[in-house]
Amino acid sequence: MIRSKDDGLRDTALSDKELNRALASTWSAQPGLWGALSTVDHKVIGRRYIATAFVFLALGGVLSLLMRLQLSQPEARFIGPDRYNQIFTMHGSNMMFLFAVPVMQAMAVYLVPLMVGTRNIAFPRLNAFSYWIYVAGGLLLWTAFIVDTGPDVGWFAYVPLSGPQYGVGKRADIWAQMITFTEVSALAIAVEIVVTVFKQRGPGMSLDRIPLFVWSMLVTSFLIILAMPAIMIASTSLILDRLVGTHFFNPAEGGDVLLWQHLFWFFGHPEVYIIFLPAVGMVSTIVATFTRRPVFGYLAMVMALVATGVLAFGLWVHHMFVAGLPRLGESFFTASSMAIAVPAGLQIFCWLATIWAGKPIFKTPFLFVIGFIVIFVIGGLTGVMVASVPFDTQVHDTYFVVAHFHYVLVGGAVFPLLGAIYYWFPKLTGKMMSETLGRWVFGLIFVGFNLTFFPMHILGLQGMPRRIYTYQPEMPWAGLNMFISLSAIVLAAGFLLFFVDAIRSARSGAVASANPWGASTLEWATASPPQPYNFARPPVVGSREPLWAEATALPVAAGLRVDRRELLITGVVEGIPEARESSVGNSIWPLWAALATTLTLVWSIFSPWAVVWGSIPVAVSLIGWFWPKGVLEDES
Amino acid sequence: MKENIVLDLTELPAHALGTASPSWWGTLAFMLIEGTGFALSIVIYLYLMSLAPRWPLGTLPPDLFAGSALTALLLASLVPNILVARWAREQDLRKVRLGLVVMAVLGIVPLILRGFEFPAMHIKWDQNAYGSIVWVMLGLHTTHILTDVIETLVLACLMFSRHGDTPRRFGDVGDNAMYWNFVVATWLPMYACLYWIPRL
Amino acid sequence: MRAARVIALWVATTACGCSGNQSALAPSGAPALHIEHLIIGIVALCAVIWLAVMVVLAGALWRKPQEDDAEIRQRRLTVVVTAAVAATAILIAGMTVASFYTTRSIGLPERASITITVRAQQWWWQVFYASSGQTSGFQTANEIHTPVGQDVHVRLESADVIHSFWIPSLAGKQDLVPGRSNSLLLRAEKPGVYRGQCAEFCGLQHSHMAVMVIAEAPADYARWIASQSADAIPTTGADVAAGRAAFLAKPCAACHTIRGTAANGTTGPDLTHVGSRQTIAAGLVETTRGSMAAWIADPQTLKPGNNMPMVPLTSIELQDISAYMESLK
Ligand code: HEA
Ligand code: HEA
Numbered sequence A: 001m002i003r004s005k006d007d008g009l010r011d012t013a014l015s016d017k018e019l020n021r022a023l024a025s026t027w028s029a030q031p032g033l034w035g036a037l038s039t040v041d042h043k044v045i046g047r048r049y050i051a052t053a054f055v056f057l058a059l060g061g062v063l064s065l066l067m068r069l070q071l072s073q074p075e076a077r078f079i080g081p082d083r084y085n086q087i088f089t090m091h092g093s094n095m096m097f098l099f100a101v102p103v104m105q106a107m108a109v110y111l112v113p114l115m116v117g118t119r120n121i122a123f124p125r126l127n128a129f130s131y132w133i134y135v136a137g138g139l140l141l142w143t144a145f146i147v148d149t150g151p152d153v154g155w156f157a158y159v160p161l162s163g164p165q166y167g168v169g170k171r172a173d174i175w176a177q178m179i180t181f182t183e184v185s186a187l188a189i190a191v192e193i194v195v196t197v198f199k200q201r202g203p204g205m206s207l208d209r210i211p212l213f214v215w216s217m218l219v220t221s222f223l224i225i226l227a228m229p230a231i232m233i234a235s236t237s238l239i240l241d242r243l244v245g246t247h248f249f250n251p252a253e254g255g256d257v258l259l260w261q262h263l264f265w266f267f268g269h270p271e272v273y274i275i276f277l278p279a280v281g282m283v284s285t286i287v288a289t290f291t292r293r294p295v296f297g298y299l300a301m302v303m304a305l306v307a308t309g310v311l312a313f314g315l316w317v318h319h320m321f322v323a324g325l326p327r328l329g330e331s332f333f334t335a336s337s338m339a340i341a342v343p344a345g346l347q348i349f350c351w352l353a354t355i356w357a358g359k360p361i362f363k364t365p366f367l368f369v370i371g372f373i374v375i376f377v378i379g380g381l382t383g384v385m386v387a388s389v390p391f392d393t394q395v396h397d398t399y400f401v402v403a404h405f406h407y408v409l410v411g412g413a414v415f416p417l418l419g420a421i422y423y424w425f426p427k428l429t430g431k432m433m434s435e436t437l438g439r440w441v442f443g444l445i446f447v448g449f450n451l452t453f454f455p456m457h458i459l460g461l462q463g464m465p466r467r468i469y470t471y472q473p474e475m476p477w478a479g480l481n482m483f484i485s486l487s488a489i490v491l492a493a494g495f496l497l498f499f500v501d502a503i504r505s506a507r508s509g510a511v512a513s514a515n516p517w518g519a520s521t522l523e524w525a526t527a528s529p530p531q532p533y534n535f536a537r538p539p540v541v542g543s544r545e546p547l548w549a550e551a552t553a554l555p556v557a558a559g560l561r562v563d564r565r566e567l568l569i570t571g572v573v574e575g576i577p578e579a580r581e582s583s584v585g586n587s588i589w590p591l592w593a594a595l596a597t598t599l600t601l602v603w604s605i606f607s608p609w610a611v612v613w614g615s616i617p618v619a620v621s622l623i624g625w626f627w628p629k630g631v632l633e634d635e636s
Numbered sequence B: 001m002k003e004n005i006v007l008d009l010t011e012l013p014a015h016a017l018g019t020a021s022p023s024w025w026g027t028l029a030f031m032l033i034e035g036t037g038f039a040l041s042i043v044i045y046l047y048l049m050s051l052a053p054r055w056p057l058g059t060l061p062p063d064l065f066a067g068s069a070l071t072a073l074l075l076a077s078l079v080p081n082i083l084v085a086r087w088a089r090e091q092d093l094r095k096v097r098l099g100l101v102v103m104a105v106l107g108i109v110p111l112i113l114r115g116f117e118f119p120a121m122h123i124k125w126d127q128n129a130y131g132s133i134v135w136v137m138l139g140l141h142t143t144h145i146l147t148d149v150i151e152t153l154v155l156a157c158l159m160f161s162r163h164g165d166t167p168r169r170f171g172d173v174g175d176n177a178m179y180w181n182f183v184v185a186t187w188l189p190m191y192a193c194l195y196w197i198p199r200l
Numbered sequence C: 001m002r003a004a005r006v007i008a009l010w011v012a013t014t015a016c017g018c019s020g021n022q023s024a025l026a027p028s029g030a031p032a033l034h035i036e037h038l039i040i041g042i043v044a045l046c047a048v049i050w051l052a053v054m055v056v057l058a059g060a061l062w063r064k065p066q067e068d069d070a071e072i073r074q075r076r077l078t079v080v081v082t083a084a085v086a087a088t089a090i091l092i093a094g095m096t097v098a099s100f101y102t103t104r105s106i107g108l109p110e111r112a113s114i115t116i117t118v119r120a121q122q123w124w125w126q127v128f129y130a131s132s133g134q135t136s137g138f139q140t141a142n143e144i145h146t147p148v149g150q151d152v153h154v155r156l157e158s159a160d161v162i163h164s165f166w167i168p169s170l171a172g173k174q175d176l177v178p179g180r181s182n183s184l185l186l187r188a189e190k191p192g193v194y195r196g197q198c199a200e201f202c203g204l205q206h207s208h209m210a211v212m213v214i215a216e217a218p219a220d221y222a223r224w225i226a227s228q229s230a231d232a233i234p235t236t237g238a239d240v241a242a243g244r245a246a247f248l249a250k251p252c253a254a255c256h257t258i259r260g261t262a263a264n265g266t267t268g269p270d271l272t273h274v275g276s277r278q279t280i281a282a283g284l285v286e287t288t289r290g291s292m293a294a295w296i297a298d299p300q301t302l303k304p305g306n307n308m309p310m311v312p313l314t315s316i317e318l319q320d321i322s323a324y325m326e327s328l329k
């Protein structure tokens, strides 16, 4: 029944050298600016995404230093309340929506296709689109901030402060629309990752052979798919309340202010695991490589990921313990929140067991994992503390909570991320980062971090609320705040050194071999950095640690076409080959579509009609994107 | 690393069909996203209802005619829709062309009926929270009908063009039909919620 | 004008607005005491857990790998990990139950015999005492008096955005949510001044939205109620009388109420007994004639963005009005 011309050139007909040349010409991006704008290579886009996210980390970090400057003394007058409120809102929103979530997804964009042994991510054009939309959202937020229209309502923008009556001007609209940008880009990647993992795994990679990092990204992607609609609906309702006078959050007309909190945290709690679970995957990968053994309890680890993902949707009320909900209901959320300690503990115990049984190699990535365990367990335990309703009534909205979430966000996610950058840098760039500088970076950040954030627990218990631009001299907080601000300089120095090391190494680091750490997963089976087509032939997977199992030669499959972009489609459960499938070529249309979408969304901050008129260029660009161009990839 | 060829892929089809196809899974994933959105809109409706002293707030229950007619029409459209999907599986170009034209019409008529549903609610979006949520629910679903109609029209054009007659396009037609089923399926709980809950 | 600004800055940076403790670790009220016990218990337990994890981590890192039987080792590790997970489950169950009982032991605010209504505004606290027996109800601001050793039910409402009422030494916090009404139980075991501060971000001056609870012996409390429910005391002295006239002539009266005068505005705090309060402008500065003058001369420098505008006054008027304010004991 399949009518197909399908007589293209196959890899079976070529020598290795010819094969590489043919694949390179099929898969490469065009040269020049146009090529850079139209490429759909997941590695190029992934690298761009990662670099952009780190730029936002640096920017957000600079904001935090400004806050620390202002808070270093009582009644300091470096920054006024209006600017301060913008700064902490920008810091939080930027770190969560422009740094932490995107950087984790960006690592997945780069790594997941390599780790499952395929040639490109599923829906490569959507991937390009996602990046442009992300950049547009970031530019929107930061441009607004620079012209003094930055959002000033906190990263969770509680109504009515962010509503039409109190949030005058366009500041809250900017925040809400930035949400739309980042959520669209995040959802796009989530879909790509799910489909890549389901359908594009190398032959033989059954569910129980999927690397743990890939599992963590799969669970994360499902969290994104199920959680982000809540914030999209919430932010859209907020914009509607502000722009066209709906009453979702207006108690005078049947709306409710707590509705916003429910919707926000139904997203917001899973959000923190969206940031944390990828980090868990990175830790598992690094632990395995630097103890030279598979992570203890693979099945248990996967179950823990899934359990965390499921439980994540039953905890949101723990952010609202003092909003005045019925006490009995709150007790339920205490129980469900504490229950997260079980899968979290399980993972910690499995890593400890792995290290116990193995022989640790103290390279920089592994140092970050050790730092992660030390810090994250503190953060997790303070999480358990705030999960207790009576406890939380004393520390909610104080620096105790600020300490909790920096311990889990920086300790639990940024530490693994930095370890992951040191670990995968050779794959990303073909160069090694400096081991000497790496130790300094780790040391400075580890010490600086703890000195900066540990005292915040005490400040919180001593009654210091968060989000205050200043405090009065008679409060007993001045000493610790000065100490924290000074410590933040140490922390910043560590990050600065990290940036220096990364930039220097990318230019002139030692050249990396294909598998410099002797790791076990498939991304190390190809060159550093990989060729545009990732693998000359799709690797065949016979075990959970393919590169440790097959020490001499990589088992591969042959028979794919080389004259068009072709990759292998396999079954969801067993990874049995089902079909060859084309992967789309480069295209400029995702960029046009992103520009049209950006135009529409930004315009709609000012007029509801933008949605009507803007949909025309969006539709045109989407048709241009999908309309067949009669290339080989259209054949079937 | 040296390579060792252990598997031959030459006999595999050059295109993944049906549930093997990534685009089928992609469509499913997008349906999951949007389905969550629809479900949440219903939850918001019920939440606001639970807070209100009476429901619907400040107005009468909606008139049934336009919404019920639209529901009947959407349900009826499932028959040709399923047929199109089958013809697409059989790769019958002539029938698929016909089916797509029919489906385009069956997509546009509900849009016209939808125009009568908004006034049937007896409330505007900016009157109170009840008005806000019913307009947003109707609006949300309308955009889904609208995007599917546009997609159907574009696909119809494609099938009449020289690009039409390939398994890849037939796969697209199948995914499009699946998406229409989803648009219809999500309407049913929304219909029950919008039209019948206020009558309880 | 420059002078007023300088005074304002000087007051802001040196004057001590209030004394009193604001710490969850210095509890003086029953709810806060129960919570402190819970805090100490949970923190101690968690510290032990963390130390245990660190010991195992250190052991794992420093251990010399042994060439023992892989299978036995695997089995041993499985047992240990399973036991640790089971212990985790038991410990969190314990902490959940402890939390539950702590909540229960705090009791229900609705049972208390005294009810005070607090209505938060950007960025100060409006406080209502209901009429009881001989005394009529009255309004005050930023300062709450309670009798020691008695349960007090605080009804929490908001006039604009969400705020949070928090007196750490007496009880945990509770939000004030527009469109809703919340409750909190306060109970001071010792006489004293307990400072609190708005804990939910509420806009520009969220940082300067303090509230004071003054717990006093029941007799003192009754005296205070009696004096507050009376109208403003009659003016004595020339400057005070001039100040009163100026106050009524200027826009002040449009926003502030002084019972017993024509001033009946409701935008700002009730000033009937403003001179009797320890601080003004929600804990910003101590109540003295000088701080009054600094505040009235330029509220926007002392508390940028707050809802009291700068009312142009001559320096004589300013002195007189400040004297009048101070006299309103
Ligand atoms: C990476 C992000 C991340 C992670 C992983 C977590 C993890 C957890 N968080 Fe945290 N949280 C945030 C990010 C995160 N959080 C943020 C950003 C906020 C604030 C938002 C804002 O207000 O701005 C927040 C706020 C927050 C609150 C609201 C506080 C308040 O506003 O008053 C609560 C309340 O329950 C909470 C609980 C928890 C719990 C129970 C965990 C658990 O998952 C922790 C589980 C881990 C462990 C427990 C450690 C390991 C386990 C063992 C070693 C086993 C032994 C343990 C026991 C026996 C207990 N978090
Ligand atoms: C992943 C998320 C993340 C990260 C990494 C951080 C990192 C830091 N955060 Fe923040 N933070 C949040 C998420 C995060 N934060 C959130 C969600 C909030 C709540 C916001 C709200 O209330 O709405 C918050 C709030 C918050 C507050 C409370 C503000 C308030 O309530 O008033 C403070 C105060 O100290 C703070 C400090 C810091 C510090 C010192 C760091 C440091 O770790 C930062 C270190 C990094 C640097 C200092 C960058 C150094 C780099 C350079 C200098 C290089 C520049 C050069 C080149 C470009 C090459 N953060």
Ligand code: CUA
Residues within 6 Å of the ligand: C120, C123, C162, C163, C164, C198, C199, C200, C201, C202, C203, C205, C206, C207, C209
């Ligand atoms: Cu009121 Cu913060």
Ligand SMILES: [Cu+2]
Residues within 6 Å of the ligand: A268, A269, A272, A315, A316, A318, A319
């Ligand atoms: Cu949470």
